[in-house]
Amino acid sequence: xxxxxxxxxxxxxxxxxxxxxxxxxxxxxxxxxxxxxxxxxxxxxxxxxxxxxxxxxxxxxxxxxxxxxxxxxxxxxxxxxxxxxxxxxxxxxxxxxxxxxxxxxxxxxxxx
Ligand SMILES: [Zn+2]
Numbered sequence: 594x595x596x597x598x599x600x601x602x603x604x605x606x607x608x609x610x611x612x613x614x615x616x617x618x619x620x621x622x623x624x625x626x627x628x629x630x631x632x633x634x635x636x637x638x639x640x641x642x643x644x645x646x647x648x649x650x651x652x653x654x655x656x657x658x659x660x661x662x663x664x665x666x667x668x669x670x671x672x673x674x675x676x677x678x679x680x681x682x683x684x685x686x687x688x689x690x691x692x693x694x695x696x697x698x699x700x701x702x703x704x705x
Pocket of ligand 1: 600604
């Protein structure tokens with residue numbers, strides 16, 4: 594019989610309480626044999642591959658987001674799922690551009 598480990602705390606000293614039910618005396622978790630098999634599978638199936646898509650924001654696009662923050666905000670929402678790095682960069686520059694624009698407006702309003 595394969596070694597059964599608690600899927601919650603990893604303790605190998607679990608008690609069998611039914612045909613396909615085990616309980617961990619340490620953390621009190623009850624589980625089936627299937628739970629342990631699933632939890633022990635190598636987690637290489639969900640490896641994220643950043644090379645799969647071009648996710649590098651160019652200087653031009655960052656500059657555009659900086660000059661036109663609205664464009665940056667729109668691009669962020671459009672790209673955030675498929676190109677998260679680009680989207681974050683666009684949002685960053687849009688916020689910087691928006692903040693500077695706001696500051697200039699306030700200074701202009703105070704000066705007038
Ligand atoms: Zn446990």
